[in-house]
Amino acid sequence: MAVAGCTLCIKYMLFFLNFIFWLAGGVILGVALWLRQDSQTSNLLILEFEGQQAPATFYISVYILIAVGAVMMLVGFLGCYGAIQESQCLLGTFFFFLVILFACEVAAAMWGFMNRDTISKELINFYDSAYIKAIDVAGTPSKDSAIKVLEVFHRTLDCCGKGDDTPLFKQVASTLCPKKTTEDFLLSQSCHHKLIELFSEKLYLIGLAALVVAVIMIFEMIFTMVLCCGIRNSPVY
Numbered sequence: 001m002a003v004a005g006c007t008l009c010i011k012y013m014l015f016f017l018n019f020i021f022w023l024a025g026g027v028i029l030g031v032a033l034w035l036r037q038d039s040q041t042s043n044l045l046i047l048e049f050e051g052q053q054a055p056a057t058f059y060i061s062v063y064i065l066i067a068v069g070a071v072m073m074l075v076g077f078l079g080c081y082g083a084i085q086e087s088q089c090l091l092g093t094f095f096f097f098l099v100i101l102f103a104c105e106v107a108a109a110m111w112g113f114m115n116r117d118t119i120s121k122e123l124i125n126f127y128d129s130a131y132i133k134a135i136d137v138a139g140t141p142s143k144d145s146a147i148k149v150l151e152v153f154h155r156t157l158d159c160c161g162k163g164d165d166t167p168l169f170k171q172v173a174s175t176l177c178p179k180k181t182t183e184d185f186l187l188s189q190s191c192h193h194k195l196i197e198l199f200s201e202k203l204y205l206i207g208l209a210a211l212v213v214a215v216i217m218i219f220e221m222i223f224t225m226v227l228c229c230g231i232r233n234s235p236v237y
Contacts, residue, residue, distance in 0.1 A: 011083050014223040018079035018094075021216050025072025028209050032065035035202060043156045044123065049130050049149050050142050055122035057115065058199060061206055064108050071101060072213070079220065088228055095224045102217045109210055116203060120196045124162075127153055127191055131162060134176060150176050153191050157198065163190030 035041070036059070047054040075097045082090030130153075133146035154160050160177035 011086060011227055014220070014227050015080055015083040017216065017220050017223060018076050018083060021079065021213075021220060022073055022076025024213055024216060025069050025074075025076055027069075028065060028072065028213065029069030031205065031209060032062055032069055035062045035206075036066070038202075040156055040198060041202070043152060047126075047149055047152060049126065049145060050133075052126075054126050055119070057122060058119045058202070061108070061112060061203070065206060065209070068101070068105065068108075068213075071097075075101065079224070083227065086227075088232065091224050091228050095221060095228075098217055098221050098224070102214065102221070105210055105214055105217075109207070112203065112207065119203070120199045123195050123199075124192050127195070128162065147176060157191055157194040159189050159191040159194040161190055162192050 041058060045054050045056050045058065075094060078090065078097070079094040082094050127150070130146040130149040133142050134150050136143060154177050
């Protein structure tokens with residue numbers, strides 16, 4: 001009786017955790033889709049300059065998050081059904097998928113940690129290449145497109161310049177930052193700082209979601225193993 005009661009308790013605990021896991025998958029999927037459609041990042045990452053698309057490394061992490069959220073919802077449903085049915089086969093399959101998901105999440109976290117500054121640096125370099133062409137007094141053919149690229153950056157991020165602007169840029173700042181007065185230009189943050197801030201916030205949100213999911217996964221793996229052992233040792237089965 002004690003073993004059966006313990007097994008029943010673990011069964012409902014695992015069901016509850018799987019339901020939370022399923023909900024977390026839905027939340028992560030929603031957050032990932034929001035990050036994919038966010039106007040700030042979308043406006044910047046669709047830009048083209050001199051035949052080159054703006055770096056879209058950020059979207060790699062977003063697509064990974066979309067895939068993880070969808071798989072989590074599927075695996076969470078499988079776990080709920082396996083817990084209610086007390087099926088060792090379903091629970092074993094669920095445990096296998098959990099281990100695979102956990103390994104993928106650890107790999108993605110390591111990749112994200114190693115490339116945490118890459119996203120903002122790539123866009124800063126993209127901004128700087130347009131910046132150089134936009135203030136070029138020689139009037140190169142790509143100057144007009146460079147000015148348009150900078151205008152999108154300045155309007156989207158509410159910034160102007162890159163922080164260590166040359167006197168030449170300050171002379172044309174009224175053209176490149178049309179909505180800012182001289183006083184606004186002096187008080188505004190650089191686009192370099194704004195880009196770092198923008199993607200730091202996004203990556204922090206992704207990292208927080210990954211940490212929560214990892215903790216849930218660890219508890220689910222423990223309860224799944226305990227429930228499987230309880231089912232195996234229960235005289236009812």
